[in-house]
Amino acid sequence: MEEVPQERPAPDMPAPGSNPAVGQAPAPAPGAPADADETLTVPPAPRRLTPLRMIWREAIKYPGQVAAALIALVTTSTATIAIPARFKGIVDQAFGPHAQPGVIDQAFHTLLLIVVVLGFATAIRFYYVSWLGERVVADIRARVQSNLLRLPPAFFETNSPKEISSRMTSDTAIIEQVVGTTVSIALRNTITALGGLIYLFFLAPKLTAGLVIGIPVVIFPIAWFGSRLRKVSRSSQDRVADIGAMTAEVLGAIRIVQSFGQEGRERARFAGAVERTFDTARRRILIRAVMTAVVIFLVMGGITALMWQGALGVSNGSLTGGTIAAFVLTGGIVAGSCGALTEVYGDLLRGAGAAGRLNELLLEQPDIAPPARPITLPSPPRGALAFQNVAFRYPSRPENSALADFSLTVEPGETVAIVGPSGAGKSTLFLLAQRFYDPQGGVVRIDGVPLPQADPSEIRARMALVPQEAVLFAASARDNLRYGAWDATDEAIWAAARAANAEEFLKALPEGLDTFLGESGARLSGGQRQRMAIARALLRDAPILLLDEATSALDAESERLVQDALDHLMQGRTTLVIAHRLATVRAADRIVVMDGGRIVEQGNHASLIAADGLYARLARMQFEGV
Numbered sequence: 001m002e003e004v005p006q007e008r009p010a011p012d013m014p015a016p017g018s019n020p021a022v023g024q025a026p027a028p029a030p031g032a033p034a035d036a037d038e039t040l041t042v043p044p045a046p047r048r049l050t051p052l053r054m055i056w057r058e059a060i061k062y063p064g065q066v067a068a069a070l071i072a073l074v075t076t077s078t079a080t081i082a083i084p085a086r087f088k089g090i091v092d093q094a095f096g097p098h099a100q101p102g103v104i105d106q107a108f109h110t111l112l113l114i115v116v117v118l119g120f121a122t123a124i125r126f127y128y129v130s131w132l133g134e135r136v137v138a139d140i141r142a143r144v145q146s147n148l149l150r151l152p153p154a155f156f157e158t159n160s161p162k163e164i165s166s167r168m169t170s171d172t173a174i175i176e177q178v179v180g181t182t183v184s185i186a187l188r189n190t191i192t193a194l195g196g197l198i199y200l201f202f203l204a205p206k207l208t209a210g211l212v213i214g215i216p217v218v219i220f221p222i223a224w225f226g227s228r229l230r231k232v233s234r235s236s237q238d239r240v241a242d243i244g245a246m247t248a249e250v251l252g253a254i255r256i257v258q259s260f261g262q263e264g265r266e267r268a269r270f271a272g273a274v275e276r277t278f279d280t281a282r283r284r285i286l287i288r289a290v291m292t293a294v295v296i297f298l299v300m301g302g303i304t305a306l307m308w309q310g311a312l313g314v315s316n317g318s319l320t321g322g323t324i325a326a327f328v329l330t331g332g333i334v335a336g337s338c339g340a341l342t343e344v345y346g347d348l349l350r351g352a353g354a355a356g357r358l359n360e361l362l363l364e365q366p367d368i369a370p371p372a373r374p375i376t377l378p379s380p381p382r383g384a385l386a387f388q389n390v391a392f393r394y395p396s397r398p399e400n401s402a403l404a405d406f407s408l409t410v411e412p413g414e415t416v417a418i419v420g421p422s423g424a425g426k427s428t429l430f431l432l433a434q435r436f437y438d439p440q441g442g443v444v445r446i447d448g449v450p451l452p453q454a455d456p457s458e459i460r461a462r463m464a465l466v467p468q469e470a471v472l473f474a475a476s477a478r479d480n481l482r483y484g485a486w487d488a489t490d491e492a493i494w495a496a497a498r499a500a501n502a503e504e505f506l507k508a509l510p511e512g513l514d515t516f517l518g519e520s521g522a523r524l525s526g527g528q529r530q531r532m533a534i535a536r537a538l539l540r541d542a543p544i545l546l547l548d549e550a551t552s553a554l555d556a557e558s559e560r561l562v563q564d565a566l567d568h569l570m571q572g573r574t575t576l577v578i579a580h581r582l583a584t585v586r587a588a589d590r591i592v593v594m595d596g597g598r599i600v601e602q603g604n605h606a607s608l609i610a611a612d613g614l615y616a617r618l619a620r621m622q623f624e625g626v
């Protein structure tokens, strides 16, 4: 043996199948001290494997597949041990003094049969174990997504959707890896190691006792060296990264370096970095060299000692040659299995980390839940909306009062325009009306029913929202329009499109309603997207309309088309509109002027202009030239 055994990956390399690309910090060896210089951008792997229980609970939902995988696992392990056992028979019966004719053929027939069984069982094991890995991941993804959809928008303010989507991809990929590969390796090697040890005891109890005592003596130093090596390798990589950063910095600023005559200084600085890299690499090489010597000494020394004892046993007749052959083969298998087990431990910890993080998402409970016995909203809907002494602070900014003692009653069919400077609390009204948050004081009512007493889905079914920025999905025009009214017929869709002034451009699309609109509806213009959003709200046919007028500049023609579409939409509905256009405030039944979360003025355009207050000032700035 020349080097550290390479059938296992060297400790400073990722284990096969481990997934460093997912941004996990390399897991330390069991019992390795935590790295002081470790810079973690992701949560560290936990020290315990308990979160893996969640994966087991998912897997056991498929008892047939779990049973098939386990049976195949036991079969492959048994077949692996059966090979040296059969080999013992061959050596003892075919070569010994009492060799029987034909026994070699017969023994090798059995051996071939074992190999066939091993092949089939391995294929079955691979299929079911991988199947379970993919199945568990599919189920976890679906359950996590389903729970996320229940959570209010506030949750996604503190938990960034980017981070969550990475959990949905990278953490589930780790779990797939753990179930589909790591657990299989761990189980297979545990079974093989245990089965092998039992067989070894059966073969030669005394020798095996020596082996069992010897295993930790070999494993612990290797694990200790492995953890040191990993640490040094990491700092070696950091030093190499320093060199890269320095090169990029200096070459990027080459003009400054040269015009300030700093070549000499940069040369010295770089030489220093190169030497530091060399020093760390030298330490790594030294540790590895010593480790190689220790491994060779311990492993080969151990094997030599066993062979020695075995040879003595054969010479004094207490052991047969076949026993020694089988002992060495099985011992090799057991050692290989133990080695594989130390390698997968880190992966299992990583899997436990991933499972823990996904479990958090699965267990997250919405703050805004339907009441145990929701009050049914009056039918037919009237479309009344009332805010009564509402006080609200966003949970993430409790020091800032977004709404204070806010009262507003919107009668059925009334159009109320909300006007106010940025940060006045206009959008907050919409969020509270849809019960995305509960106010800390006061109450919001829809058709007389306090929102917390009704089912949030029923509340939202009575509202149609047209946001400032039209949100379109990467789907067909038809699906974008009937989002929220999936049973709408094509006639209804076209009628809504016509009313929203969207018919003409929809007809001109290459495949009509079936045209794919691209990522976020990128294939439509801003004005067209807004008219799509208006048509969608029309199709929803809700009694209350929450309209946040677009501020994005549209050309006069587009503006007229959008305004016309909005007029259609507002007809016969209660409308709360965050107004940015003079035409809207003029058409409104009432204008409510907000500032600092309170109503500061109310009236119509003429009376508010005459009052010469905040509205008059805003109107001069906002609506000038409109």
Ligand SMILES: Nc1ncnc2c1ncn2[C@@H]1O[C@H](COP(=O)(O)OP(=O)(O)OP(=O)(O)O)[C@@H](O)[C@H]1O
Pocket (backbone or CB within 6 Å): 157, 394, 396, 397, 400, 401, 402, 420, 421, 422, 423, 424, 425, 426, 427, 428, 429
């Ligand atoms: N998600 C949030 N978390 C914490 N504070 C928020 C949040 N959204 C808004 N606020 C704060 O609440 C107050 C009211 O904001 P709101 O968005 O309702 O104002 P707005 O009148 O709609 O403003 P704009 O016209 O700029 O959209 C502001 O002080 C704002 O900073």
